[in-house]
Amino acid sequence: MTGVTLAKAVKKYGDVQVIHDVDLSIRDGEFCVFVGPSGCGKSTLLRMIAGLEETSSGQIHIGDRDVTGLDAADRGVAMVFQSYALYPHMTVEENMGFGLKMNGHPKAAIKAKVDEASRILKLDDYLKRKPKALSGGQRQRVAIGRAIVRGPEVFLFDEPLSNLDAELRVDMRVEIARLHKEIGATMIYVTHDQVEAMTLADKIVVLRAGRVEQVGSPMDLYADPDNRFVAGFIGSPSMNFLKGQVAGGVIVVPALENRRVRTSVVLPKEGATVLVGIRPQHLTVEAGDSSLILELRERLGGVSYDYLRSSTGEKIIVETRGDEALPEGTAVTLDFDDTKAYFFDGQSEQRLR
Missing domain, CATH: 2.40.50.140 (Nucleic acid-binding proteins)
Known part of the structure; x- marks a missing residue:
């Protein structure tokens, strides 16, 4: 696994600048959460790292590689979205291994990786089911499993729990925290929910209007905020x-x-x-x-x-x-x-x- 570094990263849509000179270092194996209100640029920044949005200026490094101009498929990342995006006609096993199958991997290698991901996510009893027979939390675990089998250098999560009810959100937070501890991968996670951020993160990046307001561990930000925005955003109920x-x-x-x-x-x-x-x-x-x-x-x-x-x-x-x-x-x-x-x-x- 490997870390991620952004240097003066900028995103513009025409004359409108939405990401402003972001400098950020995420260490190998770190769980980093981007948090902030709607429209602050956190998903845009994640998509820039993924290669789904072009970086207008600045650089993005994954490990020792400058990936700023690379296509998403060549960056060594896997992304889990808010929507599960599972193929309804395929079983759980087929959904998880589909990407490897399309890339021509041998059947035995695909099965080994799917079985390992299934073990980690406790999906062994559901491999032959189709998505319609699964709960929302189980479907999201399948989507995460599909990312695991690709063996990425970095996992990217874009508000993956937003479609779940409150109880399932708590359960899935625990699952994702356990997953990070087990596989030790670098993970970058976007949420507007500061409780999720406080629960999961090794490092929190607080964003507002496309700018980084403060970076630190959850308790550092809670106990030592730099400004009113961070002080009011971190902590529930707010200050x-x-x-x-x-x-x-x-x-x-x-x-x-x-x-x-x-x-x-x-x-x-x-x-x-x-x-x-x-x-x-x-x-x-x-x-x-x-x-x-x-x-x-x-x-x-x-x-x-x-x-x-x-x-x-x-x-x-x-x-x-x-x-x-x-x-x-x-x-x-x-x-x-x-x-x-x-x-x-x-x-x-x-x-x-």
């Missing part, structure tokens, strides 16, 4: 952001009854706007005389989420545990440990450190 103003070396937050937040970070000038970021689990809520109103409680069993609205119109989510619940419509007060807060410049939205 709360409250407007504050620098006054006398502290940050005054109107939404929290002008609470004064102290920090050791370098603050901008007096009167400047600062965004105070607080994760839901770092807030505590109780009934009190305040302009904050508990609008809704979302009960999920062992954990609940309180949705509050301030007099300034800002929405705040608080994670709570236990059975005690305040009635909806209650005026509440909030508190938090100042050392748990993050601070972002009100103009650039970059992290203040």
Whole structure:
């Protein structure tokens, strides 16, 4: 197996540039996830690596080879799409081995590779079935098996779980994580679901509008985001952001009854706007005389989420545990440990450190 390197990769459609000078290094055997909102360019970037989209400028290397100008078939990659794209008239076994058959591989070699992929994906009992007799999760495993038998240097996944229901998505996340551990291949995976990204990735690449916002391990991005976008995107529920103003070396937050937040970070000038970021689990809520109103409680069993609205119109989510619940419509007060807060410049939205 081998790694992937992008150097100043650019994609343009006419005069419209959708991928902007992406520099990225993915190590041999690494599970890298491209994550970001719809339209951020993550699938386009994956298709550029696959050779399904032409790279307008820059370079793409797979291992030691410059593959920028190579056709998709010559890049040594296999791609698993959102749609299963299985041949309905073929059995599972035939679907998995079809690519090798078309390339003239001997029957014995095809069978050996299909049997190995079937063992890895636990498809032995389904080899003689046709796709219509399979569940959605089983069909996606067949699509992954078809990629495995090709023996690619790099596996590419383009939102492969989007067509599955919630329970199957969880099961397939586990299957894909197990697959990566077993075969040790370099894998690049596209999703808009940050939970998938946090669960699967060794490395996450956060994209916005065709640009890389930050690259790092899941917990690095969660604990040390570079800007408001990454801080809000990584973590579920997302981080709360409250407007504050620098006054006398502290940050005054109107939404929290002008609470004064102290920090050791370098603050901008007096009167400047600062965004105070607080994760839901770092807030505590109780009934009190305040302009904050508990609008809704979302009960999920062992954990609940309180949705509050301030007099300034800002929405705040608080994670709570236990059975005690305040009635909806209650005026509440909030508190938090100042050392748990993050601070972002009100103009650039970059992290203040």
